[in-house]
Amino acid sequence: MLKRFHILTVSHKHTQLSTLADLAIQAPDEDALRTKLLRLKSEFGLDELMYMATCNRVMYAFSTANPVNAGFIGAFTDLIHPRLSEAQLTEYTGIFQLLSGMDAVNHLFEVAASIDSLVVGERQILRQLREAYERSSAWGLTGDTIKLALQHAIVAAKSVYSKTGIGEKSVSVVALAIRQLLQKPLNEDTRILFIGAGQTNELAAKILAKQQPRNVAVFNRSLDKAQRLADQFGGKAFPLSDLDGYTEGFDIAIVCTGAQHAIVTPDLYKRLLAGESGEKTVIDLSVPNNVHPDVVSDFPVRFIEIEGLRKMAQANQAYREEEVKKAREILSAFLDEFPMLLKQRQAEIAFRSVPEEVKAVKHKAINEVFRGELDQLDPSARALIEKMMDYMEKKCVGIPMRVAREAAAMR
């Protein structure tokens, strides 16, 4: 069973993210994806199949009795991407990594524990794996091997997350910036000014929205993006060109645009203060900084800037990578158990019909083989015999399963 289990995968480790996107199955909707996967399963004689595509990896876990070699991978890729040129097909086929047996199980465990992730310790991979399994299972693609491997991978990964620091210490500069910001708690009147509404400020807004600030103004070059960000807080959106005339004041400014020059100059900052003189908090996540250095030196500012956060993020990343050693030790104990669990599962499947068969033997004994003799007994003797038969049935059905489990454990 284990020999038949394989993983065909390509991840951020093997190619660029743009190529990865091309290698995922191109399907206009879920129905088309399901049809394609069912076709893969039948044409390649797969007993089981699970497909997962994230922005960092494409993975097929499958079980088959057929030989899985370079020819198999080529034909497999050809069926998934029928419009590739010969050269592209050769290139894509070469990128895929094939893992078999325990190597495949080990890979699945490492993916679940986020050891193989682009950002080590990002737990969202566990949710993505679960969702991929649930979808493949709902489409009738998976079976016992994948189910057991995934269940065990999830238990192992949870153990890694709880017993190591692999997922601790944020490696996102944006999350670190907001955490630093919140060291001084917000109140419901805190005035927040976003300058820029690109991906980075979107992420900052998403994290900050948990605090439910109510007084938010967003300035951005294009108004639609400013509006989208402001809507998260029920705030107001303005074009960036209106920033100069903004007179509502602020307590926190979160600045991040792609501009290559300082947007918040000392003059603009003075106007934004609207006559207030107290300390303000300013986060600048832009590279290069969009807040002019004189703003920080000339005004009372609690300044949170990207360089310091980056160093912190790098140190946290290094800490997580150190934790990978511990994670591997934990996974190794779970991996050692896996072949035995699989054998036990095989035994359970093999003996699944035993209770029904024992019941049928009992029924035949009472109603056919010993019917004549039983009919001559008085009702109390007959009831006793039937009671004994019920007892035997109950006790016997579990014996083969128990013996098989014990045998699997001893091997």
Ligand SMILES: NC(=O)c1ccc[n+]([C@@H]2O[C@H](COP(=O)([O-])OP(=O)(O)OC[C@H]3O[C@@H](n4cnc5c(N)ncnc54)[C@H](OP(=O)(O)O)[C@@H]3O)[C@@H](O)[C@H]2O)c1
């Ligand atoms: N992505 C990250 O993980 C990350 C992390 C830390 C820092 N950063 C830095 O953050 C900055 C923005 O990155 P991003 O990922 O948010 O980019 P993005 O999604 O492309 O957004 C860029 C933002 O900057 C605005 N913008 C671009 N050029 C401008 C200009 N010349 N004047 C005024 N506004 C301008 C855009 O306005 P429109 O909406 O009108 O186009 C948009 O709001 C960059 O300096 C980047 O290095 C990025």
